[in-house]
Amino acid sequence: MAPSANLAALRDAVRDIPDFPKPGIVFKDITPLLASPPLFKATLDLMEARWRPERIAKVVGIESRGFLFAAPLADRLGAGLVIARKPGKLPYQTLSEEYALEYGVDTLHLHADAILPGERILVVDDVIATGGTAGAVGRLSVRTGGVLVGYSFLIELGFLEGAARLNGTPHHAVLAY
Ligand code: AMP
Secondary structure, three states: OOHHHHHHHHHOOOOEEEOOOOOOOOOEHHHHHHHOOOHHHOOOOHHHHHHHHHHHOEEEOOHHHHHHHHHHHHHHHHOEEEEEOOOOOOOEEEEOOOOOOOOEEEEEEEEOOOOOOOEEEEEEEEEOOHHHHHHHHHHHHHHHEEEEEEEEEEEHHHHHOOHHOOOOOOOEEEEEE
């Protein structure tokens, strides 16, 4: 497939679900894309092409849909996989960061020894909306001593201006809305 045909097919495989999980949210349902072997592969090809020159040492996936892309991407980049998890899930010593939700706050944790000082870090999630989640994981990566190289997303909801929360760190999204 030509790259433009790829992108159109990928876009068609993301389903809008209005008012999920609550009224006013248009949820981007990526399960049709995940279920298609050529489309999932095309997604990973695009992510890999963007980040391969950056010599990434660790890919940090954000619970839970970020894991779906972070794990195969880490394998393709020859990088280690690190998981950013919700409270109470990681068994060893952790670092944590809070981030703002529409109402209230949430927290994500990393194992304190998951990233070595100086390691080049890529943070991965399925969707960037307000940018609070990804920004918090970026801060965690820096606190562990890593060098935050970039953020990789399948989807950027540009109208929410989440990139403004990424502190000028480069980001890439396969699909922009
Ligand atoms: P945010 O912190 O606002 O950038 O939200 C990003 C997180 O919420 C990601 O982990 C996404 O999986 C999820 N998310 C936010 N908005 C949507 C949406 N419209 N459709 C699907 N997932 C979303």
